[in-house]
Every structure is written in structure tokens, then in C-alpha cells.
Amino acid sequence: MTVQVVWIKIPVKDIERALKFYTSLFGGEPEIVDEGVRKTATIMNSEKFGVGFSLDQTDNFEPSDKGPLIYIWAEDDDMDAAIAKVEPAGGKTVTPKTAMGQAGFYGLFQDTEGNVLAWYSTK
Numbered sequence: 001m002t003v004q005v006v007w008i009k010i011p012v013k014d015i016e017r018a019l020k021f022y023t024s025l026f027g028g029e030p031e032i033v034d035e036g037v038r039k040t041a042t043i044m045n046s047e048k049f050g051v052g053f054s055l056d057q058t059d060n061f062e063p064s065d066k067g068p069l070i071y072i073w074a075e076d077d078d079m080d081a082a083i084a085k086v087e088p089a090g091g092k093t094v095t096p097k098t099a100m101g102q103a104g105f106y107g108l109f110q111d112t113e114g115n116v117l118a119w120y121s122t123k
Helices: 015-026 079-089
Strands: 007-011 038-044 052-058 071-073 092-099 105-110 116-121
Touching: 015 038, 015 052, 015 079, 079 092, 079 105, 079 116
Parallel strands: 007 052, 071 116
Antiparallel strands: 038 052, 092 105, 105 116
16 A cells, blocks of 8 residues: 555645635735635645645644654744744744654744644755
């Protein structure tokens, strides 16, 4: 059996606030789609990046710092630049750049909604 992640939904409480945070990190101008029972905004689509992710404001889909940990490649493999974007965008650095031996480096950050994610780089 082959396992491949194809899409990640990030739960948010305030999609406008979360969208401002994530576009500060990744750029782009995603639109919010309001379907009545939920609001979503696609940050990266799977056709362009291989794995897509979106923000999802839905009842009973709660942001958390205790769920699965998603690692996001630091643009240009530059961990320092990625971490430097977090706090000006309204997030928090949880763990600074930390070595994982031969596996590379990670740095944890918390978004404006309370989710914890990780940056990843090889240097």
C-alpha cells in the first residue's frame, strides 16, 4: 500500500485573521468561499505544489496545538527567513531552529488560531 498525503485542512476560528497570517507567510491572494455551514480558503493547491492545504472555519473543527504536526518546507531552504515571518504576521515562535541530526532542521510556530505547525529545512 502506498500512502501519499494530498490535502491538509487547517481548522480556524476566524478565517479572515487566519488568511491574513498565512498570506503573510506564503503570499498569494486566496479567496474565502462561504458555503453557509463552513468557510474555506485554499492557500496552496495540490496541482501546483503536490500537497494542497486550506483553511477551514467549520463548527466542531477546532484549532489545536495537540494534533498531528505538519512540516512545511521553508522557502528557498531558508529556515531563518521563514521563522522571521511568523511574529510580524501575528503568530508565535514555539521552538527556534533546531537540528535533527542528518534529517535537517525544524522550527515550530503557532498560528493566530492556536494551531502548531513546523518549518523544515535541510540547512
